[in-house]
Amino acid sequence: MSSRISWLEPQEQLEAREEQLREQINALSDAERKTFYHEQSKLIKDPDNYAVLNYFFLGGVHHLYLGRYKRFFAELILLIIAILSFILGGNGLGIVILIALCGYELPQLFLSQKIVRQYNEAISRELYEQIANTRLPDHKSK
Known part of the structure; x- marks a missing residue:
């Protein structure tokens, strides 16, 4: 995923990116738009699931939900060290x-909606770019 998730990003900036992406998606052909939404439904994540995983499970399980394996393993190792220390x-x-x-972890719990929206926007943008880049160029006859 190319876009980084930032806790400090202003809400308006995220909303502007989402609106720009919606406009770009609406400019796709019907078939491309159908493909986009079909593939997007498989990739996007639910902020509530992320929050529940963060709230109920220690060790960074919520990072697995977003595919952030390095963060998960780092937090799991720290948790194991803490338990062994006890x-x-x-x-x-x-x-x-x-x-x-x-x-x-607490800020991630309280900002779960924003974090997952940023994740979903980045995933959707990558998917849009894949679809837009596989489009055949228009050949207009003169």
């Missing part, structure tokens, strides 16, 4: 890691 008696390290993970 088991082996190094509670200070475990607490610090858990506080850091919570500090990183």
Whole structure:
């Protein structure tokens, strides 16, 4: 996915990108638009699912939902280190890691709608570009 997700992006900027993409999609032929929406329905994600995964499961499971495997493994490893620290008696390290993970995860929980909208916009834009780039050039006879 080429577009990065930013917690700090203004809502208006995201809405402007979404509106621009809608206009571009509407300019596609009927067959291309049908293909776009059919493929998009397979790729887009639900913000509520992302939020539930973030809320109920520790270790970054919600990152798997968006295909962010490196983030998932990093958080899972940190969680395992924290748990092992508690088991082996190094509670200070475990607490610090858990506080850091919570500090990183809470904003993602509260911003889940925005994060998934950004993800869906980026996925939709990539799909649009694939469809638009496979289009045959217009050959107008003179």
